[in-house]
Amino acid sequence: NAGKLTYIDTKYVVHVKSLETEEEQQYLTSSYINISTDSLQGGKKYLVWVQAANALGMEESKQLQIHLDDIVIPSAAVISRAETINATVPKTIIYWDSQTTIEKVSCEMRYKATTNQTWNVKEFDTNFTYVQQSEFYLEPNIKYVFQVRCQETGKRYWQPWSSPFFHKTPETVPQVTSKAFQHDTWNSGLTVASISTGHLTSGLKEGSYC
Secondary structure (H helix, E strand, C coil): CCCCCEEECCCEEEEECCCCCCCEEEEEEEEEEEEEEEHCCCCCEEEEEEEEECCCEECCCCEEEEEEEHCCCCCEEEEEEEEEECCCCCCEEEEECCCCCCCCCEEEEEEEEEECCCCCCEEEEEECCCCCCEEEECCCCCCCEEEEEEECCCCCCCCCCCEEEECCCCCCCCCCEEEECCCCCCCCCCCCEEEECCCCCCCCCCCCCC
């Protein structure tokens, strides 16, 4: 139960308590927080809960027990560039990467013409020891949008979709045309945890709780 909006200034404190060392850490936030797992030195098992306080009083959420290995996901994947190559059949190559240290990763890349509503999805099993290259055979003179997301292979939780990356295919395909690096934000390779104060549910960003 997420409760009701009060429209009153509310202070949220996220409590993270190790079940192995009993050490407790507190994080002040407004809606969610990214916590580096480097700062979680109390093993793998934790209790997490949120305390909310305003002029009406104070309430605490139910405690959630988590195990870091169960909810870890890779750090954000980012599409860096695209090029269209005039081979026998023209093809577009999308270059993308992640700073994750997780070895076995499953990813999805979705794409569509910007005028369409329906996404096409390609699936990949990979590791990030090198920049990834994904090939697509697209219609000429069309603007496309691409996004990618990954999860640790066999795990439940996915990254959020990456920032949209736009690429317009040439009208008449040259030998090589490049789309320069573009994305809204780059998430560093630091392992972080995201905890939402609205719904205290788990789902990690290497490792992150959302």
